Amino acid sequence: MEYFTNPYNFVPFTGTCQREPLNLGPQECMTGYFECELExxxxxxxxxxxxxxxxxxxxxxxxxxxxxxxxxxxxxxxxxxxxxxxxxxxxxxxxxxxxxxxxxxxxxxxxxxxxxRVDTVVGQEVPKKTYPGVLVREAENKCCFIPCKRATFNERRYFREGQEIWVKLEKSYHDQNGTSFFYMSVKDYQMPDGRNKPSDYYRGWIH
Structure with a gap:
């Protein structure tokens, strides 16, 4: 298949499409409602x-x-x-x-x-919950799926969806309604800055 047709793209672009990252902070996002009449x-x-x-x-x-x-x-x-x-x-x-x-x-x-948008993260919910992962494009018509593990991350600073981050993990304990279980959480993190990743950190993505 040499092309992909989205049924919603019924208004063609004229000229070229300029791809730019959308740099909006949490205070710049907009929400609301509008009123309309239907005839x-x-x-x-x-x-x-x-x-x-x-x-x-x-x-x-x-x-x-x-x-x-x-x-x-x-x-x-x-x-x-x-x-x-x-x-x-x-x-x-x-x-x-x-x-x-x-x-x-x-x-x-x-x-x-x-x-x-160049920074859009494509995702899909499935009825049956499975393991998370990241879809990486390796070539023009070839993608690779990287399996991932979930880890709780409670940092309050603003991260964008799909942003790469280096994390150090630890096992945490939680008790809920008399049921005890363990889960993985982020103990420490670093932002990639062009240097090599520390050996005791994992490569991760924000979701």
Missing amino acids: LLTPLFIPNTSNKYALCSEEERNKKYTGYEFCSYEDLSGNIQPGKTGPKDPVIPGSEIRGAVRSVYEAAFGGCASTM
């Missing part, structure tokens, strides 16, 4: 999934037909009589509005351009 221009149906037979007659239920009611905060899992004209309070879930707003934002501001 339906086409028919819309969002099902209430608490009962997929809500609008079905007994004969239709026996034939395994489905008849969803429109989305609402009502729990329709009980026996619903067919012929109901509509939900008590129909609603559009916030997740539906979020997707519409995100599409407008990405069209206006260059798609998922945030994923093109």
Whole structure:
């Protein structure tokens, strides 16, 4: 495969893309909310999934037909009589509005351009927890996965995600609800500065 297509990158870049690290401290980050209004221009149906037979007659239920009611905060899992004209309070879930707003934002501001930052750390959550690791690019089309071990790090200074650090580890003891267990924690650390790593330190990354 000679190229990768992200379905969100539907707004092409014009000219060249300038890659620059994003140098923001914790006090410079922004958060908040905005208000918006939604006007339906086409028919819309969002099902209430608490009962997929809500609008079905007994004969239709026996034939395994489905008849969803429109989305609402009502729990329709009980026996619903067919012929109901509509939900008590129909609603559009916030997740539906979020997707519409995100599409407008990405069209206006260059798609998922945030994923093109040079300092972006790519990660993924998996249902089954496994060992952590670091994915390192060795060549243009070749990557290497480096298995890692977790260690608790309680330093309060600001570190960016994925930043390299040298750590000295120690085994710590913890008792919780009558259950005792050991875990690895960072006893001391150093920042890489071009010199060789001390032999009693491990190479690590902030997450």
